[in-house]
Amino acid sequence: MARPFPILAIAALVAFPLPAAAETAGEKEARIRAAIEVCDKGAAVPLDPTALAAPVQFHELIDLADPTRLRDLVAACREAMIGAPGETRLTLQHLRSAIAASNGQRAVFIPDILPLAASASAEANFLLYLVYRDAPLETALAREEAVAALIAAADAGHQSALGAAIVEFRFGPNVVRDASRAAHYAEGMMTMPRQGPTLAGASEEQARAWGRRYLGEILVTGTGFADAERARGFAIVSDLYEAGDRGMLVPYLTALR
Structure with a gap:
């Protein structure tokens, strides 16, 4: 096309x-x-x-x-x-x-994004995925191209791409659900690099905390994890729940079953 x-x-x-x-x-x-x-x-x-x-x-x-x-x-x-x-x-x-x-009119930007993504810009790769995700029927991108761009950005440690990869591998719809890969990217968010060459972003520490939270929840509620991984997840979930995070109630009770 x-x-x-x-x-x-x-x-x-x-x-x-x-x-x-x-x-x-x-x-x-x-x-x-x-x-x-x-x-x-x-x-x-x-x-x-x-x-x-x-x-x-x-x-x-x-x-x-x-x-x-x-x-x-x-x-x-x-x-x-x-x-x-x-x-x-x-x-x-x-x-x-x-x-x-752009108020949703984002597909027109794809020709500008593509050469930047080809130069291995993590942000440009994330933008390719974002444009596809928000209007898949309006873009000239294939789903596989958009997912590959997201994975490239997440693997580079891009904060927003890591969050999007966690959601995709937990809930879809653009990839097959995979708890193991969701956990992988949750841990990637928990340990992600500083986002600037000399300065950190305003939401980095919060994102790392959310990565830890996601990791604990995924390890205790997902399928296919070894006992040692579940134990690690329970340690995270119980620590958060006992510290007052009531959003961890369901994962905490799930782990106790």
Whole structure:
């Protein structure tokens, strides 16, 4: 199937509104520099070795209480990308913010995502899966391609991809349910690497805690685990339950049977 023309290429061809007065070279440079700073801070990509700020997970881009924040971020990243062509960091930051703001019209971004995913970007691979998951009938991707992209991102230690892989292998629908693989990715989330080259993301510690929680629950409620693995799961579940996590009641009672 023919791929549509990249939407970011189209965006780059659209001229910005002219300022009220002629802009000097120094003013243009300052404007672009300010846009780059906003984009770098607001849309830094997880596991990007070139990121200059703390990583922002995809779901953290979306602020339902203040939708204008994301629109402003998209505009800043677009200006930064066009003002500094060739900076892959800025291209990916604009791409992910534009996808987040797209209100479900995400399939048009696939031509932009594919070359970045081919360069082994964990975020781009996660975005491929995300676009497919949200509208499988509207994309030119096969399910196998989307799942392979998700696995590549999760295996790289990408926080959001690990969470999605846990859900897929526990509940589907895009892979065959497999408690063992769900446990594998839960442990991967529990021990995932720092998401930024120098700074951690805002939700990393919480995600690691959830990875441990998922692992305990999967090991005591899933099938096919050895006694030693079940014992490990029970130790996690009982520790959480006795610490006051009432969400562990069912797994705790299941383990006691």
